[in-house]
Amino acid sequence: MSVLRAENITKNYPGTVALDNVSVAFESGKVHAFIGKNGSGKSTLVKVFSGAIEPSAGCFYLDDEKITLSNPQEAIEKGISTVYQELSLIPGLTVAENIFMGRLPMKGPIIDWKKTYEMAQKILDDLNVNISPKQLVADLSMWQCQMIEIVKAMSTYPKVLLLDEPTSSLANHETELLFEMIRNLKKKDVIIIYISHRLQELWEIADTCTVLRDGKFIGKTIMKETSHKQLVNMMFGDVEIKTRPDDLTVGDKPVLQINNLCRKGVFEDITFEVREKEVLGIAGMLGSGRTELLKSIFGADHFDSGEIIFKGKKITNPNPVKMRNAGFALTPEDRKNEGLIQIMPVYGNLCVASLDYIAKGAFIRKNKEQEYVRRQVKDLQIKVPDVHQPVSSLSGGNQQKVVVGNWLNTNPQIMFFDEPSRGIDVNAKQQIFQIIWDQSRKGVSSIMVSSELEELIEVCHRILIMKDGKIVGEVKPEDVTVQDLYALCMGND
Amino acid sequence: AKPAASEAAPAESASAETASSEAAPAEKEITVAGVVFQEDQFMKLMQKGYEEAAKNLGVKCMVSNTNNDQAKEAELINTYVSQKIDGIAIAPLNDQSSMQALKAASEKGLEISVGNTKLKDAPFVCGGYTSDNYMLGQQTGEMAKKFIEEKLGGKARVAVVQFKSQLPTQSTERMNGFVDQLKDLPNVEIVADQDAWMQDQAVQVVGDLLTANDAKGGIDIVWAANDGGTIGAVMAVKNAGKAGKTFVFGTDAAEQQVAMIKSDDNILQCVTGQDPFQIGYNTMEVLIKAIRGEKGEYGKETIVPGIVLSRSDIAAVDAFATVLAEKTK
Amino acid sequence: MKTASFNFQKFLKTYVMEIVLVIISICIAFSAPGFLTAANLLNILRNTSLKGVIAFGMTMVIICGEIDLSISSTVAMSGIITALVSGKLASAGIMPMEYGVILGVLLAMIVAALVGTFNGWVRTKFNIPTFIITLAMMNVLYGLSAILSKGFPVTTLPAWFSVLGAGQIAGIPVPAIILIIVFALIHIVMQYTKFGRSVYAAGGNPESARLSGVNVKRVKIVVMIAVQVLAALGGIMCSSQVMSGAHNFGKGWEMDVIASVIIGGASMNGGIGKVRGTFVGLIFLGVLMNGMTLLNINEYIQYVVRGGLILAAVLVNTLQSVHKK
């Protein structure tokens, strides 16, 4: 049995203490859930273990050997393998190369390509992943990339496996595949650390649970002996979990009508409507075409045929500028690459979409800008010491709030939320849902895409089910359970 | 070297001979190449000279430009050798580094003639018309000396503007030619020596020098070693409002310098120009003759002296301008 | 006191290049007596102005994540067009040069704008990096300029035209005034307008900007046009200084222009940069060149010093901004 033990680890960033004197130990042969709200320091601790960053103080031990790492390579050599929260594959290389990056098999001075592909095929087969090792990563979809990340981490046969939100972009059946892998590894006496915001799944996979709050170690519990409520209490102190309020009503007038929208190979014959104040959910498996549908309606991607009618008027040739001016908003699923401008300060990011509103003529009105920024920081409770900091220094959840804030500043009439809760904590999620409801009260309609079906049931008035690019059904949340919805999405008829 | 004008080949007689050789019948087609090294007016005119001579003598002529790139010069010569043409008339980039490729070409049976730049010790050259850069500097230098003695009472603070970074050998020779004339004037001081060979560069550098030297007694004379430097220096003096206080002497002559000498602002006093068209013409002519068997003395290059243009001889300036205007058409 | 020391640090960080510039200037002033005179300082400003106006445009381009190498040829071309138009109109008896040159200037600017539009269009339509588009364009325009001018300088310019490059108003060189105006204009555009903010957004992350409703393509095309028009302005000022236009004017300017933008703290990756920084970068290079001329430093050593100081400046900038984080 081996043990990974952190001792008094502290990590300071200017203005933030990401980790505050954290001491904790993880034993092998178990899955250790590791939770905490956004910005509590989980990823930071993982990065310390993986050699990606150096702690400001403190150290850690693996089997009583003190480990000091100056780069990630050394961590891998010591048997510490990591799946990072942000995807980190190299798009121009093949799957096999990505898996064995840095340790490709050699024949003399030359890479043994045949063996590389064989080895890759074998480990892909072992882990039951159906992706060709010769495919370029650039051609994979997001969840396929996530699977490859995990395969890559596993391929070193590590002693310690660090998984930072591996399921945030996985659907249920893929999550199940992953759990299968993890259980196998558990038998091999590996130390597995598992970060997730999807609390439900922890009881399924984890043995212990460690909680951080604001960079401080709060406690470590045995999973089986802990209730959901207890965990949430540990994470937040005391919070109440809200359910959909009853005062939300749906108007009669259709706001947005989509007729026979098609895009070859991605979605076809999509017809639906959204009514005033309505929160419409779209459920579906990964790759079912939801993101593409939203982006096409929003004009960010093309479509081949069909029509978009907004408030009775047909919108031809949509593009993001036109749609924004018409009152549309879209918070994209990939906030790092599509939602935010990482090197821009927080205040700039909060006002990109609303430039027209804060400006008079060509000029930006500074006071208006300040007002807009302050309002979002306050309303969305964005945790940021100084709005002049680059947005990249915020934690994932706070970044997501900035994305939403950017769009709320445009006073939209209909908002598209693509995976709004991906990688954010329970509290932040509740806040985002609250925002969706508040908007509904103000007369704003929403479409919400999420891979977490229980969320859709909790938040929406009506749920469409999308499968293989087609709308295959429509349900009322009060009529279905998560299991029903899941079955509908899977379409096992 | 003395400005021995007699050495120059008279152009008129040269073109007169043309007719006779043109008539020579049943001759295989001759192809020659004319190479220059830079994209400026001088080289452009020289190139025109090449083409004109080849046309008059009825041979096919390819022209190219080495763009101040020694490797490109070698490449072009290689290309011509592989095309088995008959000869190359060239303005070599450098008196030494251009030798290798030309020698190799001559060994492959091509005739080589040189224009503008004299090669160091090149017995394989069938002839050429080259400038003596020392002499070009000297000719202006003599005029400057006279000017200093007569107009400035033998006392002057002089700034020079060179093109060393571009063509170090030529620039240095011209510089020596100029400076040597002023050496025996005890009250003449070279207060600045800078590089600036493009108009815009020279305007700035000379402008800087003028203001900076105000406190120390100003600059009386600016001498520029080439075309761009001369024009830039004149414009700088004009722009700084120093006309009448600072006088410019230069090297190379073209339309703009002619206008400046004739201008009543009294800034540009004298330039030493050349007739690049004629240099090109003669260089090509001697090459074609050698190819046709009319071999001259190998290794001998004719020095073409500069043409001094100054305010004291406006008639000469006008004559030069007329010829130039005809050639640039 | 804690607050005081903090402010000092912040001051140091914000004005590090300015401080370096002042130190270098003091060093030069001590060794070259002519340096610290009003006339010389105005001279520096004037010398800086031709490349300077272009550098402000290039700042926008670089912040937008692009580059323009073709400006050097635009400089040449615009001078030639100006002189040719003024000459041809006069010789055809349509209009005296005095007026014709104004049409020439306009035409030069229009052509530059078209070139910029083309550069931007190819960039946004085919997603080809501007580095390579404008490298190709540099060759094309250079060739075209030479064809237009037949390889000879064109001097058909009216006397008053020299005002632009060499004139003075109240003792201040006209080009310096133009420089300041262009600076103020672009500074305001970049700091206080929607468009400026869009340039930062489009350079920082084009996809996010696009999804937030910024018309990224239009922004890129507009900055490519802006830098070209400013290059034409620089070229016209250059022609005015030497009273002619020729195809080899402006050669190599792109490197100086880019260097001043980078010294000024802009990032080649886009999204970061300040017009004010570029101004400091320009003055930095200008002071350096002027100082070395005054000190009569050997031209070969000048290259070494120049290279070394560019590197040093960027290093200082980087270290300072790392510290800031």
Add this chain to the structure above:
Amino acid sequence: MKTASFNFQKFLKTYVMEIVLVIISICIAFSAPGFLTAANLLNILRNTSLKGVIAFGMTMVIICGEIDLSISSTVAMSGIITALVSGKLASAGIMPMEYGVILGVLLAMIVAALVGTFNGWVRTKFNIPTFIITLAMMNVLYGLSAILSKGFPVTTLPAWFSVLGAGQIAGIPVPAIILIIVFALIHIVMQYTKFGRSVYAAGGNPESARLSGVNVKRVKIVVMIAVQVLAALGGIMCSSQVMSGAHNFGKGWEMDVIASVIIGGASMNGGIGKVRGTFVGLIFLGVLMNGMTLLNINEYIQYVVRGGLILAAVLVNTLQSVHKK
């Protein structure tokens, strides 16, 4: 048949540049009789080889997401160092030129390697873009070369030395042989070695590569060294062709070198590119220049054609790869 047409399409996509090259060559061959001779084709290869060896190094650098503008000065410097060492050793009576020149070549390569190390070190240590580091370095080395040679060509080279640039083995020019060897070497390194794959990784996504245990810094430093050493080789071949070294050799080569890499399909953003592609790009430019010389095309028009074709080549490359997706 479906399969046949599919294969044809794939062939078209993979070899699009080669096909364009063949078409252009055929056009030239018809109009210029001297073009399609063995002598001329070898000549093209020889003319290509000086910049060619550098271009292969530059391919690695560009794939790695970097650039090196200082190679032009390295070309000059290495020729000067070679000739100076050989001359000084001989004049000091230590060693005849015939042997001394070998030490000169070695020293030139070592100095180039040190320059590359410095470039790479500054890049990785301070995170300054190589564009600006090497721009500064270009100035510094140019100045140093001129100082070393006092501005004049250094010709102290033994007669045998001309073999490198002008010799032949079995009728094939030596520089062409060197070109082929360097090509084969770098092709193998990039396609079949761990290091080569790390270059792709480091250029494609440096952070991911780092987290996967690739020593990104080392990779970047090594490619910066490689291109410098190859620039020295190019410079030595150049000196051998003209039997001298001078500080203005190699000026402007960086643009041609980069152009051939880009024409060959590499992406300025890093991560994408092929050494084989660069070879095609080189031959493409070489054929173009040679063809235009043979056709006696006006030099100004040459610029236009060159610029236009660079753009066209990149366009073809881009459209083809978009199609691929």
